Amino acid sequence: MALSDDLRDLYQQVILDHSKSPRNHGQLTDCVHVHGDNPTCGDEIDMYVKFNDEGGIADIKFDGQGCAISQASASMMTIKVKGSRRDKAMAMLKDFRSVVTGEGSVQDEDALGELILLEGVQKFPQRVKCAMLGWRALEQAMQESAKES
Amino acid sequence: MTDLSHLRVDFPILHQQVHGEPLVYFDNAASSQKPRQVIAELTRYYELDNANVHRGLYELSNRATDSFEAARKKVACFIGAGSADEVIFTRGTTESINLVAQVWAAQFLKAGDVILYTGMEHHSNLVPWQLAARRTGAVLKHIPVLDDGTLDLTLLDLLLTEQAKLFACVHVSNSLGTINPVRELCAKARALGVTTLIDGAQAAGHLPVNVRDIGCDFYAFSGHKMCAPTGIGVLYGKAEVLAKMEPWHGGGEMIESVTLEASTYKAAPHRFEAGTPDIAGVIGLGAAIDYLESVGIEKIHQHGQELTAYAMQCLAELPGIRLLGPQGDRASLAAFALACAHPHDLVEFANTHGLALRGGHHCTQPLMKRFKVPGTSRASFYFYNTAAEVDRMMDILHRAVTFFS
Numbered sequence: 224m225a226l227s228d229d230l231r232d233l234y235q236q237v238i239l240d241h242s243k244s245p246r247n248h249g250q251l252t253d254c255v256h257v258h259g260d261n262p263t264c265g266d267e268i269d270m271y272v273k274f275n276d277e278g279g280i281a282d283i284k285f286d287g288q289g290c291a292i293s294q295a296s297a298s299m300m301t302i303k304v305k306g307s308r309r310d311k312a313m314a315m316l317k318d319f320r321s322v323v324t325g326e327g328s329v330q331d332e333d334a335l336g337e338l339i340l341l342e343g344v345q346k347f348p349q350r351v352k353c354a355m356l357g358w359r360a361l362e363q364a365m366q367e368s369a370k371e372s
Numbered sequence: 373m374t375d376l377s378h379l380r381v382d383f384p385i386l387h388q389q390v391h392g393e394p395l396v397y398f399d400n401a402a403s404s405q406k407p408r409q410v411i412a413e414l415t416r417y418y419e420l421d422n423a424n425v426h427r428g429l430y431e432l433s434n435r436a437t438d439s440f441e442a443a444r445k446k447v448a449c450f451i452g453a454g455s456a457d458e459v460i461f462t463r464g465t466t467e468s469i470n471l472v473a474q475v476w477a478a479q480f481l482k483a484g485d486v487i488l489y490t491g492m493e494h495h496s497n498l499v500p501w502q503l504a505a506r507r508t509g510a511v512l513k514h515i516p517v518l519d520d521g522t523l524d525l526t527l528l529d530l531l532l533t534e535q536a537k538l539f540a541c542v543h544v545s546n547s548l549g550t551i552n553p554v555r556e557l558c559a560k561a562r563a564l565g566v567t568t569l570i571d572g573a574q575a576a577g578h579l580p581v582n583v584r585d586i587g588c589d590f591y592a593f594s595g596h597k598m599c600a601p602t603g604i605g606v607l608y609g610k611a612e613v614l615a616k617m618e619p620w621h622g623g624g625e626m627i628e629s630v631t632l633e634a635s636t637y638k639a640a641p642h643r644f645e646a647g648t649p650d651i652a653g654v655i656g657l658g659a660a661i662d663y664l665e666s667v668g669i670e671k672i673h674q675h676g677q678e679l680t681a682y683a684m685q686c687l688a689e690l691p692g693i694r695l696l697g698p699q700g701d702r703a704s705l706a707a708f709a710l711a712c713a714h715p716h717d718l719v720e721f722a723n724t725h726g727l728a729l730r731g732g733h734h735c736t737q738p739l740m741k742r743f744k745v746p747g748t749s750r751a752s753f754y755f756y757n758t759a760a761e762v763d764r765m766m767d768i769l770h771r772a773v774t775f776f777s
Contacts, residue, residue, distance in 0.1 A: 288746040
């Protein structure tokens, strides 16, 4: 496949739409707040996560600045993980990493929904860190909440 | 417009297709391409003269030493140094600055002294001083940058005082293209007894540099941004300043005599060049200087200014563009932010069309913060770039705007 097709795959309309109008964008109070960044490119994200008593994700919002891939990935992630049990969110994180790196196997494709569209990142290995920026922040937030409880 | 396109034949790398389209290389501020004359000189050295320098008493070592020290003289002439002994070979600008920020700073800075730099420094002219301040207790201050990308010199009298012991300033900004008035700044510093270091990474090989005219104590630059191989750079230091400085790395080459208890050291420049140097790199740098001088630095500078003016004029027509840096006199790069696309997305798009741009913070995070942008896209030119390539860039950027809007 020509690189221009790969590029159209990378920047599908859904992805561009999420990057221009990110969902769950903003801040939360009384929550776990994690700041994540990609020091080499300067992308930044602030992830705000409220956990329920069982460690599940009750509410989540994010803000920050970055490329279309990092913003769209974070936006789509918040939709999917909001209301998820902790183990489910961890499984999605693992599956999503497989989707963007092409390494390992995806256990539950349906759970990822339109996040599968970010598969195009596989052809652009240097963008994996962009796609993972929000997810790494979520992972850290889950680790911090586990420590607190 | 000054046309140097006949020199493109000297750069084999430029004549290739990338992703099915002709390569347009506009990341020269990060690293320049190398002419075949430099590549040939490296091959010649390795095939005919390769040996360690300064220590062999045989023909190959004599030849290698002669070429190595001849290159030092070429560098001295190239930057207008008083003597070849003022030219220290390093790995590049970063190492040159670190040498001063470690050796000179440890000897001459004390708690409360001021290190003054500017808001447009590359990380390599910030972090070494921050480390030096941490070690010595010196205080860091900076000259702010105005909206037009020039230094706010109205604050100069307030900041550049006798409390300042060191003033570090970039000659040409890699993010804005600003050419700073280093001669005037150094004159003022000198009058106050302030030691000066100029980061010339973007200036050497692009515009005429004369360290004695500038009047700086130190001048740092890299070979790879001016047609030489990677891994070789220069620290110019004024003879009387170097004479007072302790050695940096210890090892072979920098000593006079060594006992099990103590050693005595050579004078500059060898005092600061412990171990086997990058001999091929130095010889390659000499060949690069020969090449650039055959083209003419004035001509290269003029070409850069004209091509940049043309690029800025074309870029200004892009919808939603914000151009950074001064409008008038500037170095050969154009930095911009587009409303519709983050620099990484734009640069990714450009790459699929064979256009090499740089996107990101360009190792100037404080400057990005100052201009409230996450990063910029940057097209940086050298003498082998052409107006036709700028036209191709514009065609690709217009397509990118359509794609991302």
